[in-house]
Amino acid sequence: MAPSSGQHHVRPWRYLTAFLGIVVILYTLVLFTGGGNLTPKLGIDLQGGTRVSLTARTTDGQPPPRDQLVQAQEIIEQRVNGLGVSGAEVQLDGSNIVITVPGDEGEQARSLGQTAQLRFREVVQEIPAGPAAAGAPSAPGSTPPADGSAPPAEGSAPAQGSAPAQGSGTGSGSEAGSDAGTGVQGMGVTPERSTPVAPVAHTAPLQDPPPPEPPAPGPGAPAPDDPRIAAEVTQARETRQSADPAVQAQALLALDCAAVDPLQGYDDPARPLVTCSEDGTAKYVLGPTFIEGTEIASAQAQPNAQGAGYVVSLTFKPAGAQAWGEYTSANVGKRVGFVLDGDVVSAPSINVPILGGATEISGQFNQERAQQLAQVLRYGSLPLAFDSGTAQTVSATLGLASLEAGLIAGAVGLLLVLVYCLAYYRLLGLLTMLSLLLSGLVVYAVLILLGRWIGFTLDLAGVAGFIIAIGITADSFVIFFERLKDEMRDGRTFRSAVPRSWERARRTILTADAVSFLAAAVLYILAVGEVRGFAFTLGMSTVLDLVVVFLVTFPLVVLISRSRTLGRPGLSGLAAVDRIGAQHRRSAPAPGRRVAVKGGRA
Amino acid sequence: MTAPERLSGWTRLTTGTADVDIIGRRRTWYIGFAVLIVICLLSLVFRGFNLGIDFTGGSQIQLPANGAAGVISTQQVEQVYQGVIGTPPEVTQAVGSGEAASIVLQSEPLTAEQLIPLRDALFTQLQPLGPDGAPSAASISDSQVSGTWGGEVTTQALIALAVFIVLVTIFLAVYFERAMAAAALVALVNDIVVTAGVYSIIGLEVTPATVIGLLTILGFSLYDTVVVFDKVRENARGLLKLTRRSYPEAANLALNQTLMRSLNTSLIAILPVLGLLVIGVGLLGVGTLADLALVQLVGMITGVISSLLLATPLLVDIKLRDVRFRDQARRVAARRARATPDGDAPAPDTLATVSSSPPTSSASRPTGKTGRSRR
Numbered sequence: 001m002a003p004s005s006g007q008h009h010v011r012p013w014r015y016l017t018a019f020l021g022i023v024v025i026l027y028t029l030v031l032f033t034g035g036g037n038l039t040p041k042l043g044i045d046l047q048g049g050t051r052v053s054l055t056a057r058t059t060d061g062q063p064p065p066r067d068q069l070v071q072a073q074e075i076i077e078q079r080v081n082g083l084g085v086s087g088a089e090v091q092l093d094g095s096n097i098v099i100t101v102p103g104d105e106g107e108q109a110r111s112l113g114q115t116a117q118l119r120f121r122e123v124v125q126e127i128p129a130g131p132a133a134a135g136a137p138s139a140p141g142s143t144p145p146a147d148g149s150a151p152p153a154e155g156s157a158p159a160q161g162s163a164p165a166q167g168s169g170t171g172s173g174s175e176a177g178s179d180a181g182t183g184v185q186g187m188g189v190t191p192e193r194s195t196p197v198a199p200v201a202h203t204a205p206l207q208d209p210p211p212p213e214p215p216a217p218g219p220g221a222p223a224p225d226d227p228r229i230a231a232e233v234t235q236a237r238e239t240r241q242s243a244d245p246a247v248q249a250q251a252l253l254a255l256d257c258a259a260v261d262p263l264q265g266y267d268d269p270a271r272p273l274v275t276c277s278e279d280g281t282a283k284y285v286l287g288p289t290f291i292e293g294t295e296i297a298s299a300q301a302q303p304n305a306q307g308a309g310y311v312v313s314l315t316f317k318p319a320g321a322q323a324w325g326e327y328t329s330a331n332v333g334k335r336v337g338f339v340l341d342g343d344v345v346s347a348p349s350i351n352v353p354i355l356g357g358a359t360e361i362s363g364q365f366n367q368e369r370a371q372q373l374a375q376v377l378r379y380g381s382l383p384l385a386f387d388s389g390t391a392q393t394v395s396a397t398l399g400l401a402s403l404e405a406g407l408i409a410g411a412v413g414l415l416l417v418l419v420y421c422l423a424y425y426r427l428l429g430l431l432t433m434l435s436l437l438l439s440g441l442v443v444y445a446v447l448i449l450l451g452r453w454i455g456f457t458l459d460l461a462g463v464a465g466f467i468i469a470i471g472i473t474a475d476s477f478v479i480f481f482e483r484l485k486d487e488m489r490d491g492r493t494f495r496s497a498v499p500r501s502w503e504r505a506r507r508t509i510l511t512a513d514a515v516s517f518l519a520a521a522v523l524y525i526l527a528v529g530e531v532r533g534f535a536f537t538l539g540m541s542t543v544l545d546l547v548v549v550f551l552v553t554f555p556l557v558v559l560i561s562r563s564r565t566l567g568r569p570g571l572s573g574l575a576a577v578d579r580i581g582a583q584h585r586r587s588a589p590a591p592g593r594r595v596a597v598k599g600g601r602a
Numbered sequence: 603m604t605a606p607e608r609l610s611g612w613t614r615l616t617t618g619t620a621d622v623d624i625i626g627r628r629r630t631w632y633i634g635f636a637v638l639i640v641i642c643l644l645s646l647v648f649r650g651f652n653l654g655i656d657f658t659g660g661s662q663i664q665l666p667a668n669g670a671a672g673v674i675s676t677q678q679v680e681q682v683y684q685g686v687i688g689t690p691p692e693v694t695q696a697v698g699s700g701e702a703a704s705i706v707l708q709s710e711p712l713t714a715e716q717l718i719p720l721r722d723a724l725f726t727q728l729q730p731l732g733p734d735g736a737p738s739a740a741s742i743s744d745s746q747v748s749g750t751w752g753g754e755v756t757t758q759a760l761i762a763l764a765v766f767i768v769l770v771t772i773f774l775a776v777y778f779e780r781a782m783a784a785a786a787l788v789a790l791v792n793d794i795v796v797t798a799g800v801y802s803i804i805g806l807e808v809t810p811a812t813v814i815g816l817l818t819i820l821g822f823s824l825y826d827t828v829v830v831f832d833k834v835r836e837n838a839r840g841l842l843k844l845t846r847r848s849y850p851e852a853a854n855l856a857l858n859q860t861l862m863r864s865l866n867t868s869l870i871a872i873l874p875v876l877g878l879l880v881i882g883v884g885l886l887g888v889g890t891l892a893d894l895a896l897v898q899l900v901g902m903i904t905g906v907i908s909s910l911l912l913a914t915p916l917l918v919d920i921k922l923r924d925v926r927f928r929d930q931a932r933r934v935a936a937r938r939a940r941a942t943p944d945g946d947a948p949a950p951d952t953l954a955t956v957s958s959s960p961p962t963s964s965a966s967r968p969t970g971k972t973g974r975s976r977r
Contacts, residue, residue, distance in 0.1 A: 045890070048740075055754065094758070390656075392745035397666055397732055398704065405891060409881035413874025420873060424866070461811065464894040467878045468818070471871030472825075478870060479829060482863035508832045511777060512825045518769055519821030523814065526762035534814060534894065 010499055012555030019438070019551035026445035034452040040444070041451035043459025043533065046403040048396030049102035054386035056095045064095050072386070073097055089455065093532065097386065100457075103396070118293025118377065119269055120324075121286035123335035123347050129257040129276055129283045236263045240274040248274055248285050255283055267342040278343040286337050286344070290327050293340075295320025297357070299377035301370035304362060310370035314359040314377060321357025329353035338377065345376050406463035413467050417474050425481055431556050432477045439473055439548040443541065462533035469541030472516055476549045479512070480505040480557070488581045498561040502554055509549060517542045622861065625854040628915035635792060635912050642799020649802050654809040656747050656755065660692070661712040663720070664743040667696055667703040670729035679705050682727050686720045687712070717744065755810035762817055763794075770824060778831055781920040786827045789913035793823045796904045797897065811893035819901025822871060826864055826909035833860045834914065841930065848931035850918045857914055868906035875899050 030038070044051050056064040056072070069092055076097055077090040088101040239251045240263060257276035267273050269289035276283050297315045304311045316324050327336075328350050335349040348361050365373070394402075414436065421429030443466065450456035483505040487497035520539030524532055624631075655662055667674050676694040683691045691709040712720065724730070725739040732738025767790070774783035797816055801808055833856035841852055875898045882891030921927050 055750070390745065390747045393743055395732075395741040395743040397741045398664060398743050401704075401885065402891075405881055405885040408885065409878045409891065410874075412877035412881055416873035416877055417870055420870060460890045461894065464878060464891055467874050468894075468898060470874040474870045475825070475867040478863060478866045482860070482866065486859060504836075508829055511832065512828050514773070515770065515824045515828060516821045518773065519766060519818055522762050522766045522769065523817055526758055526765060534818070538818060
C-alpha cells in the first residue's frame, strides 16, 4: 500500500488526505444513513436484558445440518416476534441459536426453544368459542374417539397406561360443524400471530440432568421440566386428552380460549385433544395425530388458478404422502385439523382423495393469510431439538454499571499508555496519542455502521477486546520508533532514519499484526458465545491499527522529521541515541558502513 | 536522558546499546523453564482447576447491594436464600463499589420453581434499588448455566487452539526459517502450560472467558517472538561468509537491540490490561472483564519472558545443530584468537566481497517482502 524504497519521495500529505477521506466517508455514512442513530448497538450485558443460548441436539452426535438450523432460527424468530418486545434478536452462532431480548421484559425468551409440533388430527367436532360455558353447543356425547390410523411418525410403541388401544382403520366420527363448504378452511379472521408463543412462565429447562419426568406422558409427548407446569400439563391431559367422550364434552364446555393454554406444545400426539383454534374463535374436539408436520416437504402460497384469492399448495414426503393418501381416501367430506403446538391453525375439509402427496388448500385466503399458513406448514415444527446452554438475565442496573466500568477501564488504559509514551517518547508520544484517538474515531464509526449493517452488537467482552487492542495499536508505534532509534544509533540522522526505519518496521508490523489477526480470526470462526464479540473487536482493531499506522503515524513522523524545530532529537526523546549515532559518525566512516549516512541534516 | 558521555545503565538499555549476555546463559534459562513447567504440570495433574459455574453448571444471582433500607449484606441475602431454598448457597460475595456495588450468589442449579420464589423473596425482603433509585424487581439479574455449556466452550476453544497452532506453524515456516518456527512454537506451548499452571497453582477461577483469553495471548506471545526474530534474521544475514560474529552472538545482539522494544511493547500492552483488571474488579467485581484481563496479564508476562529467554536461546541451539553454523562459530573464535587486542577490525578481504552479495540460501530465505527491503 505504501510506495517502497523511494526514500525521498514520501508524500506524507497524500496519506493524511487519504485518511481524512476515509473518516469523512465513514462519518457521512454514520450521519446520513440509518436514521442518524449515533450509538453503537449494545449487547444485553451492557444495557440489560435476557440472553438464551440454545444448543441443537442431534441423536447421533453429528453437527446439525445448516439448513435445519436456519429453519429453526426462522421459527424461533417468529416466536420471539410474538413476544411483542422490540429489538429482540435471534442469531445463529455455530450450532447454537442465541436469543437476545433487551430490556426487562425478556424472561419469556427462556422458553422459546421448545420444539413446536405441527400435527394433523381429525376434526371430530367444532363449536364456536363463546364466553366459557356458552349455551348448548351441538356437543353430542356420541363422538367416539377416533383412534388414529397411522401412528405418529416418530413415536414408537405407545406403551401407556390409560391410552386407548390403537385401532386401525378410520375413525368413525360424526360430521361436525361443517360450516365450511368446499375445501374452505374454518377460520375467517386473520390471526395476528402465525405462531403461538410458548407458555409465559419461568420455564427454564436448564438443568442438566433434567428432573425426573412427570408420569404418564406418551412416548412422543414432551414434558416440561418445570414441575409446576408439568403438574398443569398432567391435569390438562387428563381432561382434555381423554378418550372418554363424556369427559371430552365436559372439557370442551369448560375450555376458555382466552386463557393461557398449558398444553401448548405439550399435547400427547397419540391421544385425542380438546382445544381452541389459534385465534380463539372456535373450539374443537380432535382425534389423535395421523401425520406429523415433519412429513411435509414443502408448502407455499399461490394465487388461486381457478379464481380470486390465494391457495396454499402442499407436498408431503413419501411416507407422509402415503399416509395422507390413505387418510383422505377414507375421509372424504370430513375435516382435518392442522394443529400447531396444540392450537388449530386451519381446518379445511377434504374434497377428494389426495394421492401422491400434492395438496391444495383453498379458502377465503388473502395473500397474507395464505403466506402465513404456508409458513406455519413449512416451519411449524422445529426441525431440531434444543438444549438450553445458558440463560442469563442482566438487570439494566448491572448493564449500565458494566458499560461504565468498561468505558472507565478503556479511558484508564488509554491514559496509562499516554503517560508512558509521553515520558518515553516525548513528542512522538504525543503523536501516538493522536493516532490512538484517530483510531478511536474510526472504530466508533465502524461500530455504528456494523451495528446497522450486520447487526453487530458490542458486548462486555467486545469492550475488553478494544481495551486490549489499545496495547496492540500502540505496539506498532513502538516497533516503528524503536526501529528509528536503531537507525540513528547506527549513525543516521533523524531525518534520514525515518524512511529507512519505516521500511523495516513496516514489515515487522505487518507480520505481528498478521499473527494477531490470525488469532482473532480463528477465534471468531470457531468460538461460541460471547467470545465472538471479543475476537471480532480484536481483529477489527488490528486492521484499523494498520490503517492508522500507515496513513497517519508514519506520514506525521515524516513531517516532524522534516521540520527544523520539531525534528530536534531532544524533543523526541531521541537525544541519547542521536549522540551515540553522532559518535558513530565521527569515529567510523569506515569502509563497512553503508552509504546513505552523510546526507543527514544540512 | 541528558547523561554525558558515560552512559547510564538505563540509557544503555533504552538506546539498545546494552550488552546483556542472554544467550550465553541459556542453560540457566532452560533449567529455569524446565522447573517451571514441571511445577505447572504437577499442579495441573494434582490440583487441577478451580472451575467456574459455566463448567459445573449452576445458578448465579446478582442484585444491587443498595436496598431501600440501606446497604444489603451478604448475610441477609444468604438468609433469604436459605429461607426459600432450604440449604445455604455455595458462594455469596459482595463485589464492586459505589453505585455499582452488588451481591453475587452462586448455587447449585435452581429449577424455575425455586428461582421464581427466590427472586420474589429477594425483592420483597431486601428491596434492592433499581437505576432510578426506586426498589425494582427487575434489578435482580440471574443466569442459569448447564454444565455442558462450559464443556462446549472448551471443546470449541481447544479446536480453535489446534487450528491456530497449525496455521501459525505454516505462517511462521513460510515467513521465517524452520528453526525459528520450531523455537517460536516451543515458546508458545510453554506459555500455554505456564499460564494454565499459574491458574491451577493460585486457584483462580476458570471461566469460558479465561479459556478464550488464553487463546488471544498466544497471539501476543508470538508477536513478541516475531519482533525479536525479525531482528535476529537481519543480524544473521550473510553471517556464514563472515567471521565478524557467530550466530549466538548475532542473536544476542538482536536480543539486546530489541530488549527495550520487547519490554516496551509488552509493557504498553499490559498497561491497558492492568487498567481493565483494576477497574473491572474494582467496579464490577467478578465477571467477563476481570476474567479476560487476568488471563491476559498472566499470559503476556509469560509471553514476553519466554520470547526473550526461551525462544531465542532455543533458536540458537537449533541453529548450532547445523554443522555450518558450528564451523562458522569456530572460525570466529579462531579469528578472535589471532586478532590483535584492538581487534574488531574485520579481515577486509572477506568483508569486501561479501557485503553486497546475497546471503547463502540457508542462512535466511528471503521472501518477496524481505527481498524488497534489502538493497
